[in-house]
Amino acid sequence: MRSLKLAGLLLIVMLFALAGCGSAQDDGGGSDDSGSSDNGGDDASSSEEVRVTLGTGGTSGTYYPLGVAMTEQIFSNVEGVSQSRAVSTGASVTNAQELAEGKYDAVLIQNDIAYYAANGETLGDFEGNTVDNMAGMTSLYPEDIQVVTTADSDIESLEDLEGKTVAVGDQGSGTEANANQVLGAAGLTYDDLTAEYMGFGDASQGLQNGTLDAAFIVGGAPTSAIQELGASKDVKVLSLSDEVISNLTSEYSYYTEKTISADTYADYGQEEEIKTVAVMAILVVDSELPEDAVYNMTKSMFENKDALEAAHARGSDITLEGATDGMSIDLHPGAARYYEEEGVSVE
Template sequence: MFLKSGVSKAVIIGVVVVIIIIGVAAAFLLQKPPTKPLSIKIYTGGTGGTYYPLGTKLAELITKYSNGKIEATAVTSGASVANAKALDAGDAQVVFIQNDIAYYAHEGLYMFEGNKIEEIRGIATLYPEIIQIVVRADSGIKTLADLAGKKVVVGAQGSGTAVNAEQILKAAGLWDKITPVYADFKTGAQQLKLGQVDAVFYTAGIPTSAIVELSATTPVNLVEVPEDILKKLHDQGYAFYVKVTVPKDTYNGMTKDVTTVAVKAMLAVRADLPEDAVYTITKILFEHLDELKQAHKRAEAIKLEKALDGMSIPLHPGAEKYYKEKGVLS
């Protein structure tokens, strides 16, 4: 009897131990493995520009505030056109890009003719890149119409500035009435200084250091692009242009504020980036603007209520979800 009892106890203990081991093993097996963060690359621009410091800070903020869900890395690049191509190739998941370049990429126009990038999607427009039509202050050129019969530097061949210049001058009915000169701004500024050309187009944020430098020795003015031309641009399908005003104290030689148009720097993503990831990126962008502003003063122009101004490509559903939550979209 004693033996049987001892054996029974041993069997019971053994069974209990086995059950415990099986239970622990099952619980261990049922545990979800730690989720690996989504790794993304943000293509920016050159280290001397605006895109790089903003992109570097944005990558830091995404990694910091996504609760381990996203690990972002900023990458230097050749800016807008190169970034669109990197997005298409899958090398980049998020890019800084001008909204007009994004539009050309999505539609297969200009430098993307035959290489349409249909999978590019928008997160937000950020700040204006202003189309500046620079003339000497003593030139007598006051309006776009005054450019008729003049030599005009429209930007380097194949550049975004050259496309902006052609679109604006065609909208004004002036493209066939000017002599276009294809050159970069450095060359164009020197020609303007020497009186070899009459005007120079340049697309950039203000104040543009190269124009500040030029105006220090050669006072300049900017030619107005009036609202009726902006409307014509919109009617022609160029919805990415927005109205801006350049303050009169921007460059030496200006005597009044000048109305012109601008394209906008923006954030774009691949269409196949998960909706929850893009929602998180959009949320972090707008909820941590104070920290982003520490990276570059251009971030001061980034506003939630203006995030869709000049949006030239389809929105990513993740960004759309955030804007609907915030009442920016209905």
């Protein structure tokens, strides 16, 4: 009887041992097969292609629809790019910061903000925080510096802003930096006027209710804040003098001269064309992206520009001839190679 119990116990032990061996073989075999397939596939893909995430701006702005068209209709078909997508962001300053962090592979950004970021200066966000992985791909369209007042105002030039209350943009913003520079080119400082730090919507309201005399608005004309003002009061957008324009374009590489047609705001009381300067919206990529991939992305964008024109009216401003106008940082070698082949200056 005792021998039968011992034999039974031995049988149970052997069955557990066999089950354990079988389980180990199954798990080990499955793990080896899966690991070999997945890792091998990833290595092969990463050595040949890149994924591009493009940081844009708010969904109601210009950057986002253009970015979606770029990623979904252009870059997604480019050799060397396995996947591309656009994401909504806080726009220029945020885009520069998060490009540095590796969150994006490309961003849409104002060229002055790109300059500050690449050089670690001027704006508080970048003071001493240089963005080292930023390279230019192309200039896109102008964002105009507009100094607006009401048609019944006695303000006719920048010099007339002395002693006035003027909205200069949110403190530390790109607009505020532009306002400071434009005033400086006219021989003025904030000490010569009452500077109010506020966004475009609040500035438009201030001009409507008379608490402001003038406002700096930076954006592609026609700009909605000026149109909103024009719905209740006739507007006057000032021209900058030739001297002020020359001072700005010679001192700051990111400004370009711009003339806004009188027709742009004719329905809102504007009677004359507007001579001013503009910063440029530009497309920036991570400098570590492969040269061939960026070359193909640049080439494809200009060969399929109709997709950008269909996405937003500003798409028609994007031209090969103006691809390096106002480019405030070094070009990516892939973009530079394409421009050199097409006879576009890369100086």
